[in-house]
Amino acid sequence: MISRALRDQLDGRVLTSGDVEYDEARGLFNGAIDIRPSMIAQCAHARDVRTALTFARDGGLPIAVRSGGHGVTGACLVEDGLVIDMRMLGAVTVDPVARTATVGGGALWTHVDRACQPHGLATTGGRASTTGVAGLTLGGGSGWLERAYGLTSDNLLSVDLVTAAGELVTASTTEHPDLFWALHGGGGNFGIATSFTFRLHPVERVTAVLLLWPADRGRQAAGRFRDVFAEAPDHAGGxxxxxxxxxxxxxxxxxxxxxxxxxxxxxxxxxxxxxxxIAPLLELDPPGGLIAEMPYADLQSALDDPPGMRNHWSSDYLAALPDAALDAYRASAERMIVPSASQYQLVPWGGAVARGAGTSPMADREAAWVVHQVGMWEGAENDERGREWVRQTRDAMRPWTTGATYLNFIGDEGADRVLAGFGPANHARLSAIKAEYDPDNVFNRWHNVPPKQRPVPA
Structure with missing residues (x-):
């Protein structure tokens, strides 16, 4: 059997549909996706990753790379192909003196947050602790600390990577700097990240605030929230x-x-x-809420949703948030499935995110706000309703969008949206880097950037 040939070469494990662990291993956060790989290679170390990659390429198998499994598209699985499962590479080593963390390519953010917490340190991570470090980082990385310390990828010091050719390389500002730039939001298009080294910052305790009003009072509270963040310091997020x-x-x-x-x-x-x-918000007498100091790692896990719900998301950047935009936001929220885990978010940017404009492949980092339509529901019978709500809310907010998007938060919306996420110049640069490190487009599952075509000799 083909799977036995790979099993004999790995220190990790290989699962196929006949194994009792197979269905659990292919399960995703997005329960609407049902993809059945031929094999799942659970790699024990970087050598296993290289071996599995070579095996797939030699056998002509399509490849996907799995870390956290949170991506809404299901790009970490591939039908009838080989999944390189990184979850055994989850070690986190913290150097509190240097304020760095070295993180395995299969780690989740809870592993990073819990390892850093005893040292009073942190870096920008995902807003759900079960998010994979690799996918979030390579797609840019938005989180609660971003206004103070930048996106997750802004805090990268180096990445160890297995290239499409099976080479083990380290990318940093001094080694493969072009590749390192691409890994700051260019996605999982350039290789398999086996290890990351991050810069850490002093973050021990945070004050978390959640204030609640009935939806019919939301428009007034939304205006107050906007005005609070027009003057908020960088160390405030939300x-x-x-x-x-x-x-x-x-x-x-x-x-x-x-x-x-x-x-x-x-x-x-x-x-x-x-x-x-938040005094202007408290003046509106929210009937529900919580205000408390807590360890940062506890905040990071406070909003975790259970896996397996059906998901459809989208996202856009907003140049501004005038009253008319807030009116549209309030009106389009009415169509959301309630009760469900769906959320219709407006996230303030600025601060260190905006100061990083021009340093990464991501377009329009100067945007003032980001809108996230996070559709999450139970039952296939609600699929069309949930997806239509996402489409309608995107249309409602379109007059204020910049045209760019945060690719980590969107589904498969076509090549034009990928181009919008990077902008033409950055997309062209990524395509050229892709041609150098993955000319055959082996890594094509995450919002694909095709390699630049080389001229045909005369």
């Missing part, structure tokens, strides 16, 4: 969002399970300072 009211331990009975508006603020400082910042 999001405004329409959502289903959380369970009663977090919300009064009249809001639990109902359509609500929430103001979520994360503040790198004590509670009294956070309260002064």
């Amino acid at each position: 999001a405004m969002l329409f959502l289903t009211g959380p369970p009663r331990q977090f919300a009064p009975a009249e809001l639990a399970g109902r359509h609500c508006f929430g103001a979520l603020v994360t503040y790198l400082g004590p509670e009294d300072e956070a309260r002064r910042l």
Whole structure:
């Protein structure tokens, strides 16, 4: 058997459909995706990764690379192909003196956050602790600390990578600098990341704020939230969002399970300072909420959703957020499935995100706001309703968009949206780098950037 030939070459494991662990190993955060790989190679180290990659290329098998499995497209699986499963490479080593963390390519953000917490250190990570480090980082990496410390990829010091040719390389500012630039948001198009080294920052405790109102009061609260963040310091982050009211331990009975508006603020400082910042919101007498100092790692896991729900997401950048945009935001929120885990988020950017404009492949980092339509529901019978809501909300906000998008948060929306995520110049540069490191387009599952075509000799 082909799978036995690969098993004999790996220190890790190879799973096929006949193994009892196969279905669990191919399970994704997005339960709407059902992809059946021929084999799943659970690699024990970088040599296994190289071996599995070579095996697939020699056998003509399509390849996908799996870390956290959170991507809404299901790009970490491939039908009838080989999945290189990185989850055994999850070690995290923290150097508290140098303020760095070296992280395996299969780690989740909870592994990083929990390893750094005892040292009072952190870097920008995903807003769900079960997100994979690799996918989030290579796609740019948006998180609560971004206004203070930049995107996740801004904090990269180096990446160890297996290239399409099976070479083990280290990319940094001094080694393969062009490849290193591409890994700052260019996605998983350039190789298999087996290890990351990140810069860390002093972050021990944060003040977390979640204020809730019934949805019909959301428009007024949204305006206050916008105005608060027009003057907020960089060490404040957060999001405004329409959502289903959380369970009663977090919300009064009249809001639990109902359509609500929430103001979520994360503040790198004590509670009294956070309260002064959000005073205009508190003046609106939110009937539900929480204000508390907590360890950063606890904040990171506070909003985790269970896997297996059906997902459809999209995202756009907004140049500004005038009253008319907030009116459209409020009106289009009405179509959201309630109750469900869906969220309709507006996230303030600026700060270190904007200061990093021009340093990475991502377009329009100067955008003032990012809108995320996060459709999450149960039951295939709700699929069309959930997807149509995402399409309608995108249309509603279109007058204020810049044209760019955060590719980590969108599904398969076509080549034009990939181009919009990078902009023409950055896309062309990525295509040239792709031609150098992956001329056969082996890595093509994450919002594909095809390699630049080389001239045919006369």
